[in-house]
Structure formats: C-alpha cells, structure tokens
Amino acid sequence: MTIDDHPDRTSPEPRWRLLVLGGTAEARALAAAVTARPDVAVVSSLAGRVADPRLPVGEVRIGGFGGATGLARWLAAHRIDAVVDATHPYAARMRVSGIEAAAQAGVPHLRLERPGWTAQPGDRWHRVPDLAAAVAAVPTLGRRVLLTTGRQSLAAFVPLTGLWFLARVVDAPDDPVPAHVRLLRSRGPYTVDGETALIREHRIDVLVTKDSGGALTEAKLTAARRLGLPVLMIDRPAPATPPATVTTVDEAVRWLDRRLPTG
Structure with a gap:
C-alpha cells in the first residue's frame, strides 16, 4: 500500500x-x-x-x-x-x-x-536471560503481576495458576485466557501518574517486562521505583x-x- x-x-x-x-x-x-x-x-x-x-x-x-x-x-x-x-x-x-x-x-x-533501559538508584531489578527464566523467577518475587511482555509470550505464564496477572497487550491473544489472567488492551505512551494508579488499583506487587528501551513505555519503571516494586527484566537476545x-x-x-x- x-x-x-x-x-x-x-x-x-x-x-x-x-x-x-x-x-x-x-x-x-x-x-x-x-x-x-x-x-x-x-x-x-x-x-x-x-x-x-x-x-x-x-x-x-x-x-x-x-x-x-x-x-x-x-x-x-x-x-x-x-x-x-x-x-x-x-x-x-x-x-x-x-x-x-x-x-x-x-x-x-x-x-x-x-538502547536498553538503565537501572536507577532505588530500582529493584532482577535480570533474567530469557522468557523461561522469567517464568521460573516470577513466583519468588510476587503474587499479583503486571505483565508487559506482549501477547505472544502470555501463554508461557498461564500455567502459573497460583499467581494473578494483569496482562497488558495491544491485541488480544487468539485463545481465551483463564480466570487468573486479566487482559488490558492498550498502547503507549504512558505516564508515571497513570502507571502508578494502575499498579495501586490492581494491588500489583511485581512488574515483568522486556528491556525494550525507549520513552514510550518507560513510565512503568519509574512508577515501580517510586512504589518500591521489584521488576523482573528479561534481557534482549544476543x-x-x-x-x-x-x-x-x-x-x-x-x-x-x-x-x-x-x-
């Protein structure tokens, strides 16, 4: 076109x-x-x-x-x-x-x-090399998860039925999601105040994200820092x-x- x-x-x-x-x-x-x-x-x-x-x-x-x-x-x-x-x-x-x-x-x-994001003073980042490592690590960090890794990776976290997920995606996945996963369809840019309110509203205690870099979605990291939340950061593939x-x-x-x- x-x-x-x-x-x-x-x-x-x-x-x-x-x-x-x-x-x-x-x-x-x-x-x-x-x-x-x-x-x-x-x-x-x-x-x-x-x-x-x-x-x-x-x-x-x-x-x-x-x-x-x-x-x-x-x-x-x-x-x-x-x-x-x-x-x-x-x-x-x-x-x-x-x-x-x-x-x-x-x-x-x-x-x-x-460039990827750089941890700031007060950040509680836990870096993992890939998606599988993130799935293994997230139960050790929290029970209510803000998941911002995209719809294609959502299926990897679904088996973690002991956790609750707020999965933010642009498009919904093809398959229906189970009761412990709530979809939030949206697209950045986001604000720090908005991300802070979202985390508080859903009582999020851990953020899972990829090291995408850029200003479009960085506000979630600032919000997590201000609220003292741990961040599970998935490294880029080398x-x-x-x-x-x-x-x-x-x-x-x-x-x-x-x-x-x-x-």
Whole structure:
C-alpha cells in the first residue's frame, strides 16, 4: 500500500531504493527522514502481527518474506540498494533473516536499535536471560503481576495458576485466557501518574517486562521505583554475529548518506 496516492509528478525519479524492516517508532522516524530525499524511495516492511499498526510514511509492505532466502530474492527482485533493520529488540528471528538475506543479495545492512533501559538508584531489578527464566523467577518475587511482555509470550505464564496477572497487550491473544489472567488492551505512551494508579488499583506487587528501551513505555519503571516494586527484566537476545549497529535515527541517516550518495 502507499500512504501518498498523489505524488509530485515533477519530482525526479528516485535513484536508490531502501528497505526498512520496521514496526518501531525508530523505523517510522527513519522513513520520515529519508523520504525527504527525492532520490530515495523507501519501502517499510511490517510483520503484520498487530491488527492496527501505526503506519510510516511512504510505501508499506505487510507480511513475511519466507525466511532469509525469500527476503534475499525479494531484495534482488525489487532492486533494493540498502537495508536498515529497525525491528523490535526482541524480533530475533527477523534480525537473523535480515543479516543473512542482505549478505546473500550483496546489499549493505545496518541495525538500528534503541538502547536498553538503565537501572536507577532505588530500582529493584532482577535480570533474567530469557522468557523461561522469567517464568521460573516470577513466583519468588510476587503474587499479583503486571505483565508487559506482549501477547505472544502470555501463554508461557498461564500455567502459573497460583499467581494473578494483569496482562497488558495491544491485541488480544487468539485463545481465551483463564480466570487468573486479566487482559488490558492498550498502547503507549504512558505516564508515571497513570502507571502508578494502575499498579495501586490492581494491588500489583511485581512488574515483568522486556528491556525494550525507549520513552514510550518507560513510565512503568519509574512508577515501580517510586512504589518500591521489584521488576523482573528479561534481557534482549544476543545475536550470534552482531551486525553493524547504530542507536539513533540521525546515525542511520548518516550511514545511508555514505552509501546512497546524492549528486
């Protein structure tokens, strides 16, 4: 689909084509920044896991590619000149596919990933390496859980019937949830006052989250700090071969300027 159905017919034909693997605020900001260049056409790819995603400017593709090989074929068929992977920090499979596909197609590849959160004085964080470790640890920290790890991980916590969960999700899971799980459908940004009120209203005594980083959902950590709640923080998956990575949109734009020169 295309956001702009009425392009400026006097604009020069783009010389370069960029694929942004997106779905994040950083991906949307990058697409907006690059579309200001008339010599670059931007295609943003979304996985399609959210029913009503926030769409970036420019051309948008929704759905998978069929793994690294399928993506490599797509890059060649659409004459893509560079790939920027700005997917969620926990989209490990897409990250690997992007690296492998770019290598197969001989296309420059960059990872744009916002920094994780940093513990502040007064925080009671308990870091665990993965989802399985979080499931094992949460009963030792509390009984009423604010769970903000997304709908795809919800099933892992359902067997913990001795706990009560307030599971905040954008879209509801396909399967019905049991009585000890209450769904809260919402999407950030959130405020510290709002998060504090939510925790108090539901008598939450432990927060479980991923180290997603960014300001959009950081308020829950500030609220937990103020209320003295423990936070179970699931670490990001570490890639076997770390790609070239930047942490800001400005850095990604400068990288593109070097590889897709004007003039």
